[in-house]
Amino acid sequence: MQSFNFKMPTEIIFGRNAEDQVAEKLREYGASRVFIVYGGGSVVKSGLLSRIECQLTSNGLAFQVLGGVQPNPRVALVREGIREALAFKANFILAVGGGSVIDSAKAIAHGTANPGIDVWDFWSGRAKLEKTMMFGSVLTIAAAGSETSDSSVLTNEDTMRKVGLSSPLNRPALAFMNPELTFTVPKKQLVCGIADILMHTLERYFTCDKEENAFTDRVAESLIKTVMEASKTAVENQEDYDAMSEIMWCGSVSHSDLTGLGRHKDFSVHKLGHELSARFDATHGASLSALWGSWAKYIYKDNPARFAKFAQRIFGITDGTDEERAELGIEMMVTYFKNLGVPTSLPELLGAHLSDSELYSLASLATAKDTKRLGTFHPLTRKDAFAIYKLANKE
Numbered sequence: 104m105q106s107f108n109f110k111m112p113t114e115i116i117f118g119r120n121a122e123d124q125v126a127e128k129l130r131e132y133g134a135s136r137v138f139i140v141y142g143g144g145s146v147v148k149s150g151l152l153s154r155i156e157c158q159l160t161s162n163g164l165a166f167q168v169l170g171g172v173q174p175n176p177r178v179a180l181v182r183e184g185i186r187e188a189l190a191f192k193a194n195f196i197l198a199v200g201g202g203s204v205i206d207s208a209k210a211i212a213h214g215t216a217n218p219g220i221d222v223w224d225f226w227s228g229r230a231k232l233e234k235t236m237m238f239g240s241v242l243t244i245a246a247a248g249s250e251t252s253d254s255s256v257l258t259n260e261d262t263m264r265k266v267g268l269s270s271p272l273n274r275p276a277l278a279f280m281n282p283e284l285t286f287t288v289p290k291k292q293l294v295c296g297i298a299d300i301l302m303h304t305l306e307r308y309f310t311c312d313k314e315e316n317a318f319t320d321r322v323a324e325s326l327i328k329t330v331m332e333a334s335k336t337a338v339e340n341q342e343d344y345d346a347m348s349e350i351m352w353c354g355s356v357s358h359s360d361l362t363g364l365g366r367h368k369d370f371s372v373h374k375l376g377h378e379l380s381a382r383f384d385a386t387h388g389a390s391l392s393a394l395w396g397s398w399a400k401y402i403y404k405d406n407p408a409r410f411a412k413f414a415q416r417i418f419g420i421t422d423g424t425d426e427e428r429a430e431l432g433i434e435m436m437v438t439y440f441k442n443l444g445v446p447t448s449l450p451e452l453l454g455a456h457l458s459d460s461e462l463y464s465l466a467s468l469a470t471a472k473d474t475k476r477l478g479t480f481h482p483l484t485r486k487d488a489f490a491i492y493k494l495a496n497k498e
Contacts, residue, residue, distance in 0.1 A: 104316055105365035113251050113275050117352065119344075121281040122241050125155050125197075126162035128277055132237060134195035137166040138188040138215075140208045142200040144170065146243060151284065152199055155241065167191045175258045175265060175380045175387065176203040178210070178223050185214035185222060196238035201296075202247020202387075205240045209255040209273050212238040226257050226266045239277030243284045245351040246296025246388060248303055248358025250278035258381055264468070265381035267373070280355065282348040286341050293341060294444045295388030297334045300354040301327060302391040306370045307363025309399075309409060311479040316365040323362040324416045326353050331417075334443060371478025372398050375488060378465045385452055392445040393452040396437035397495035402481035403429050449496045462492040 116124050129137060137159055139152070146152045152168070159166045169184050188196065188211055196215070198208035214222035216236040224230035240250045249255065253273045258265040288296070308323045330353045336346035356362065375398070376390035385393075403410045407425040414420040414432025423431070437447050446452040457465075466488035469477060476482035483491070 104318065105312065105314055107364045109360060109364055110271065111251060111274065111359050111361070114277050115251075115280060115355070116277065117280045119281060119283060121279045122151065122155065122284070123158070125241060125279055126158035126164060128279075129159075129164060129195055129197070129239070130162060132195070132239075132276055134237070135164060136191060136193050137164055137195045137197050138184070138191055138193035138211070139166055139168045139197045139199060140172060140184060140204055140211060141168070141170045141198075142172040142204045145287070146199050149284075149287065151241070151243070155197075155199060167193070172200065172204045172207045174203050175384060176207045176210075176256070178226075178257050178259050181207055181210040181214065181222055181257065184211040185218070188215045189218055194236065196236060198238070198240040199243070200240075201242070201244030201292075202249040202299075205242075205247070205249035205275070206255040206257065208238050208240065209235075209249070209275075210257055212236040213272070223257070223259060226259075226268045232268070232270050232272055235272045237276050239275045239279070241279045241284075242281075242351070244288055244292060244296055245282075245285050245347070245354040246292070246299045248300065248354050248356075250275060250280070251355045252358040253360065254358070256377065263381050265377040267377070278355070280351055282344055282351045285347050285351060288341070290338070290341075290444075291386070293337065294334075295386045295392075296354070297330060297337075297350060297388070297443060298392040298440060298445045299388035300330055300350065300357045302372065302388070302395065303354075303357040304362040305395065306372060307360075307366070307368050308413065309369055309480050310363070310366040311369075312366040313406075314366075319362065319364050319366065320412075320416075324413075326357055326362055327417055329353055330357075331439060338443070367479040369478040369480045371480070371483050374477045375465075375469055375483075375491065378469045379449075379452065382465065383453055389446050389452055392440045392443075392447055393449055394491065394495050395440070396433060396447055397491050399433045399436070400430075401487070401491050401494060403433060405481045448498060449492070450498055456496055457492070459493070462496060463489050465492055 198205040333346040333349040379390040407429040410429030411425040473485035
């Protein structure tokens with residue numbers, strides 16, 4: 104194993120009826136005024152929000168609610184949440200929903216703890232995040248892993264930029280995880296969430312580090328295989344508790360950093376995908392699956408042995424040279440995504456081909472006009488990013 108620092112302080116309450124412990128746990132953490140954030144209204148229709156509100160009231164905790172979080176969460180709503188949380192004198196921010204809701208709650212917590220700084224300044228790099236307010240989540244969608252991760256993404260509608268922020272302060276204090284709450288998630292969200300879970304580990308597995316990290320590799324490989332196996336059942340029967348529970352827990356582990364300890368992350372596909380989400384409001388997980396195969400085909404020759412190992416460990420491919428096994432492994436992963444029902448090209452994602460000028464603009468934005476390199480496996484220039492977008496722009 105190579106050197107690493109790892110701290111994942113989130114307390115996980117996992118299993119059936121986990122959300123029934125919300126009020127009890129929040130009181131243990133010193134919460135008295137809870138600012139609740141949710142999304143498009145499914146938690147209202149399902150009665151989940153009402154049940155949580157009743158718990159808080161019964162336990163003497165005051166609360167205020169803000170709904171309306173959208174996929175690819177917007178900074179405008181976050182700013183509104185910060186104003187309301189400050190006026191309410193909140194001392195705990197609680198997300199009830201999926202990754203976009205949790206990312207918004209993280210941003211509201213950061214902004215509420217730093218009222219003199221515009222929250223976008225943390226994401227744009229103009230200000231350093233040094234303190235936050237305590238926050239947690241009741242997870243309803245297994246996908247982003249934001250309930251355990253040190254990252255959070257925000258979209259600025261004015262500039263059409265989607266940006267990620269990594270900080271230890273992004274780790275929630277609490278995560279309540281009941282797989283039954285995911286049973287009614289729309290099929291598109293389910294499969295895009297599965298793609299996102301896999302990508303969080305794939306982006307850590309394909310690393311520039313040449314040294315072997317045997318245990319980290321096996322953790323990553325086991326997670327990938329578990330999600331792929333469970334997804335076959337989940338897509339057919341979303342109320343299969345065993346399958347959905349495996350997917351939910353894998354989602355949390357996948358983005359907790361556990362599957363990449365002792366090596367550098369890549370995340371270039373995420374950065375390329377963020378530009379698609381910002382410009383076209385593309386679903387996050389779908390933007391990743393639409394690009395991964397093109398990225399892999401473009402860069403695998405930098406280290407074909409790494410891709411050959413993936414092909415062997417995940418798909419049992421043992422015949423041929425490293426390059427032959429690598430190419431077949433990439434092809435089989437893309438086929439898995441296709442069978443899952445997520446896009447594997449830009450026309451599938453967006454419903455149209457993009458012009459070369461649009462692709463070049465995306466590449467320029469992703470690389471900050473070629474002043475930044477994306478990822479670590481093969482640090483991408485603007486020329487590289489354009490080539491990958493162009494490769495993905497085919498049917």
